[in-house]
Amino acid sequence: MKQKFRSNCPISSALDLIGDKWSLLIIRDMMFSGKKTYSEFSNSNEKIATNILSNRLSMLEELEIINKGKLEGNKKTNIYSLTQKGKELLPIIMEIAQWSDNNLNDHLQDGAKPFVSKFKSDKEEFVQNMYTLFEKREG
Amino acid sequence: MKQKFRSNCPISSALDLIGDKWSLLIIRDMMFSGKKTYSEFSNSNEKIATNILSNRLSMLEELEIINKGKLEGNKKTNIYSLTQKGKELLPIIMEIAQWSDNNLNDHLQDGAKPFVSKFKSDKEEFVQNMYTLFEKREG
DNA sequence: GATTTTTACTTGCATTATGAAAGTTATTAC
């Protein structure tokens, strides 16, 4: 784990870890689409290159943002899941979504509006509901 | 403005604009250190290269996240300021700070703790107080 | 008013990261 932090600023340090163009999109897909395998991530709307995907999955695992596991009876498919550290990225992602919803209206479609709306009206509740959903998925 | 968005997802789109390792640090310095000139940004703890700084300032200006102006009687120094769109990045930055505060304890010093604490205990109030501070700076 | 310093950059080049496409290996399905 060659963590070359630029400083000990919490913002700078977080960006050193997850401040690239792909990491948060993988987390997004895990959170909102329930994706958990390599091929599911590979089919994202944004067409991540497979070498980058592979690299990001191992980085996120090394950072303990995600876990890598298997299902019993299947030696082939890797199942990725969010750790607590990973789940706690939700508020960041939602604030990003809200910012875009407020400020990128020229570009964005209205598809995400109801979703972001719920977050806006009660952030605490939204986040708690999502955390409950994460637990439900884990069974 | 060659905006090559990877998709119309609000999260992906925001990352297309500000999802690099430097943009949010410039914004951070404007918000929390009141920095407003090229040379002030240049002296950040993280040692941004001058060509990157120059590039990011013009990109952020093009995106209408910051404004570029002058003070009367000074033809030399450029004064950069946050637009509304830029100020609204505060909640994202604070959630990032909170995440680091919660999850990067091995790395971070305790300097930022009281600051993040205030955000944790009442986010709404913290954000409003900062917005008031921004206005005060603008005079 | 000439010289130095400051401010805000730009340029050139090395290094690193990303992107696209094809290839590889192990596992599972047929």
Add this chain to the structure above:
DNA sequence: GTAATAACTTTCATAATGCAAGTAAAAATC
């Protein structure tokens, strides 16, 4: 046994970043 799937790795082109030095205009100093 053969084909398809899942999860990668490799190669190579392109783009982004980092470093060092240089430039030009304005301001401060002598």
